[in-house]
Amino acid sequence: xxxxxxxxxxxxxxxxxxxxxxxxxxxxxxxxxxxxxxxxxxxxxxxxxxxxxxxxxxxxxxxxxxxxxxxxxxxxxxxxxxxxxxxxxxxxxxxxxxxxxxxxxxxxxxxxxxxxxxxxxxxxxxxxxxxxxxxxxxxxxxxxxxxxxxxxxxxxxxxxxxxxxxxxxxxxxxxxxxxxxxxxxxxxxxxxxxxxxxxxxxxxxxxxxxxxxxxxxxxxxxxxxxxxxxxxxxxxxxxxxxxxxxxxxxxxxxxxxxxxxxxxxxxxxxxxxxxxxxxxxxxxxxxxxxxxxxxxxxxxxxxxxxxxxxxxxxxxxx
Amino acid sequence: xxxxxxxxxxxxxxxxxxxxxxxxxxxxxxxxxxxxxxxxxxxxxxxxxxxxxxxxxxxxxxxxxxxxxxxxxxxxxxxxxxxxxxxxxxxxxxxxxxxxxxxxxxxxxxxxxxxxxxxxxxxxxxxxxxxxxxxxxxxxxxxxxxxxxxxxxxxxxxxxxxxxxxxxxxxxxxxxxxxxxxxxxxxxxxxxxxxxxxxxxxxxxxxxxxxxxxxxxxxxxxxxxxxxxxxxxxxxxxxxxxxxxxxxxxxxxxxxxxxxxxxxxxxxxxxxxxxxxxxx
Numbered sequence: 083x084x085x086x087x088x089x090x091x092x093x094x095x096x097x098x099x100x101x102x103x104x105x106x107x108x109x110x111x112x113x114x115x116x117x118x119x120x121x122x123x124x125x126x127x128x129x130x131x132x133x134x135x136x137x138x139x140x141x142x143x144x145x146x147x148x149x150x151x152x153x154x155x156x157x158x159x160x161x162x163x164x165x166x167x168x169x170x171x172x173x174x175x176x177x178x179x180x181x182x183x184x185x186x187x188x189x190x191x192x193x194x195x196x197x198x199x200x201x202x203x204x205x206x207x208x209x210x211x212x213x214x215x216x217x218x219x220x221x222x223x224x225x226x227x228x229x230x231x232x233x234x235x236x237x238x239x240x241x242x243x244x245x246x247x248x249x250x251x252x253x254x255x256x257x258x259x260x261x262x263x264x265x266x267x268x269x270x271x272x273x274x275x276x277x278x279x280x281x282x283x284x285x286x287x288x289x290x291x292x293x294x295x296x297x298x299x300x301x302x303x304x305x306x307x308x309x310x311x312x313x314x315x316x317x318x319x320x321x322x323x324x325x326x327x328x329x330x331x332x333x334x335x336x337x338x339x340x341x342x343x344x345x346x347x348x349x350x351x352x353x354x355x356x357x358x359x360x361x362x363x364x365x366x367x368x369x370x371x372x373x374x375x376x377x378x379x380x381x382x383x384x385x386x387x388x389x390x391x392x393x394x395x396x397x398x399x400x
Numbered sequence: 401x402x403x404x405x406x407x408x409x410x411x412x413x414x415x416x417x418x419x420x421x422x423x424x425x426x427x428x429x430x431x432x433x434x435x436x437x438x439x440x441x442x443x444x445x446x447x448x449x450x451x452x453x454x455x456x457x458x459x460x461x462x463x464x465x466x467x468x469x470x471x472x473x474x475x476x477x478x479x480x481x482x483x484x485x486x487x488x489x490x491x492x493x494x495x496x497x498x499x500x501x502x503x504x505x506x507x508x509x510x511x512x513x514x515x516x517x518x519x520x521x522x523x524x525x526x527x528x529x530x531x532x533x534x535x536x537x538x539x540x541x542x543x544x545x546x547x548x549x550x551x552x553x554x555x556x557x558x559x560x561x562x563x564x565x566x567x568x569x570x571x572x573x574x575x576x577x578x579x580x581x582x583x584x585x586x587x588x589x590x591x592x593x594x595x596x597x598x599x600x601x602x603x604x605x606x607x608x609x610x611x612x613x614x615x616x617x618x619x620x621x622x623x624x625x626x627x628x629x630x631x632x633x634x635x636x637x638x639x640x641x642x643x644x645x646x647x648x649x650x651x652x653x654x655x656x657x658x659x660x661x662x663x664x665x666x667x668x669x670x671x672x673x674x675x676x677x678x679x680x
Contacts, residue, residue, distance in 0.1 A: 200407045
C-alpha cells in the first residue's frame with residue numbers, strides 16, 4: 083500500500099483552474115537529526131480539501147516531526163511540502179491554519195482568556211473572536227482562571243480554542259486526545275467530526291487506532307518515518323468477505339463452493355470464510371437453506387483496522 | 401507588528417516576575433544609594449574611609465551621578481534576568497511554537513519582544529530615579545539644606561545612559577536565553593559573567609599584555625565609563641562588594657559606541673539563531 087507518486091504536476095494543473103484538491107502535499111519530505119537519526123524518510127502524502135485525515139503511527143514514528151515541518155517549526159533536510167498552496171511556515175499560509183502541536187503550551191501565569199488574547203494579537207484576529215472560541219470549546223466558566231490551574235483536558239480544550247481562533251480552513255492537531263479521560267476523548271472525537279462536516283480540512287495525528295477509526299475519512303500510516311499505508315478505512319481493511327456458521331459444515335462448504343458468486347471458500351474457526359461480493363450474501367444464504375443446511379450466522383467480515391495497523395507498523399520494511 | 405508588540409507588552413505587564421524584579425531593583429537601589437549611606441552619615445561614621453559617602457553626594461543636586469553608578473553592574477543583572485525571561489522561558493514553556501504557528505513570522509515575534517523589552521526597561525530606569533529623587537529630597541529636608549536640582553539635560557542624559565546600559569544587559573540575557581533555549585543556565589552563565597569573568601580578565605590584564613586592549617571593550621568597563629562621563633561617582637565601585645571595578649575607563653564616545661555595538665551584536669546573533677534553528 084505504500085506509494086511513491088508525484089502529485090506536483092497534477093497540483094499545478096489544478097491551480098490553473100479550480101481550487102487544488104490537496105490542501106497538504108508533501109514530496110519526499112525527510113528530516114535527519116545528525117548522521118544517525120532519520121526521523122522522517124521520503125514522506126509523500128496528500129490531504130484532500132474538506133476531509134478528516136488521520137495520521138496514524140506508533141510513538142516515535144515521525145508524526146510530530148512531520149506536522150512540525152508542515153507548520154514551519156522544523157526545516158526539512160530534503161524534500162518539499164505545500165500547505166494551502168504556500169511553503170510551510172509562511173505568514174500567508176499560517177493565517178489560514180489552526181494548529182495544536184503536542185501538549186498545549188501556554189503562559190502559566192495568564193488566564194485562558196489572556197492567553198488567547200496574546201495569540202489573537204499576534205495573529206491579527208479581532209479579540210471578539212476569543213469569546214466565540216472559548217464558548218465553542220466549553221471553557222467559558224474557567225476562562226478567567228490561570229492556565230496553570232487547568233486540568234489536562236481543559237488545557238487540551240484551550241489548545242483547540244487557540245487553533246480555532248483564526249477560523250482556519252485547515253486544522254492540524256497533534257495527538258489532540260492525549261491525556262484525556264474517556265468522556266473527554268468522546269467529546270473531542272465528536273468535535274473533530276463536526277469540524278470536518280463544516281467544510282474544514284482536519285489533519286490529526288494519533289497512535290490510537292480507535293480514535294482514527296471513528297473520526298477519519300482517510301488515514302495515512304507512518305512507521306519509522308515512512309508512509310507505509312494510505313487510503314480510506316475500507317481501502318486499508320481490504321475487500322470484505324463473508325463468514326458463515328452452519329451445520330453440517332462440510333455440506334455447507336460444498337454448496338457455497340458451487341455458487342457462482344463465490345471466488346474462494348475456506349474453513350476457519352468452525353465456520354466458513356468466503357471470498358465473495360458482500361451483495362451475494364442473500365443468494366448464498368438461500369442456496370444453503372435450500373440444500374438443508376442450518377445457517378446460524380452469516381455476516382460481513384473485514385480485517386479489523388487494528389490488525390491492519392499492527393501489520394503495517396510492526397511488519398518488515400516495504 | 402503593532403498587534404505583536406501589544407501582545408508582548410501584555411505578557412510583560414501580566415508577568416509577576418517583571419514586577420518582582422522592578423520592586424527589588426528599586427528597593428535595593430534606594431537602600432544602597434541613599435538609605436544606608438545616610439544612616440552611616442547620621443551615625444557619625446564619616447571619616448573618609450572606603451564605602452563612606454559625603455553628605456553632598458546624597459543631595460538632589462548629585463542625583464543623576466549618584467544613581468547612574470548603580471546601573472553598570474547592579475541594575476545590569478536585573479536587566480539580564482528580564483532579558484533571559486523574555487526569550488528563555490518561551491522555550492521552557494513551549495510557548496514559542498504556540499506563538500509561531502499563529503502567523504506572525506519568527507523575526508516579527510522577535511522584533512516585538514525586543515520592542516516590548518525596551519519599553520519595559522523604561523520603568524526600570526524611571527522608578528529608580530523617582531525613588532532617588534524622593535530619597536535625596538527627604539535627606540536634604542532632614543538636614544535643613546536648601547534643595548537644588550540637577551539640570552534637565554543632566555537628568556535626561558543620565559536616564560538615557562541608564563536605559564542603554566540596561567538594554568545591553570537585557571540583550572545579553574536574550575542571547576543567552578536563545579542560546580541555551582531556557583532560563584536557568586542562561587541566568588547562571590550571565591551572572592557568572594557579570595560577577596567573575598570580566599573581573600578575572602581585568603585582573604589578568606595587568607600580567608598578560610595581550611588582554612590589555614581587550615579590557616577596554618568589556619561590557620562593564622564601558623558601562624562604568626559612560627556613567628563616569630555623566631558625573632557618576634565610581635570610586636565606590638573599585639572596592640565595594642561583588643562586581644567591584646577599578647578601571648580602566650574609556651572615553652564617553654567610545655563607551656557609547658561599544659555599548660551600542662554590543663546591543664546590535666547580541667540582537668543580531670539572537671535573531672539569526674531564532675530564525676535558523678528548529679523549534680522543537
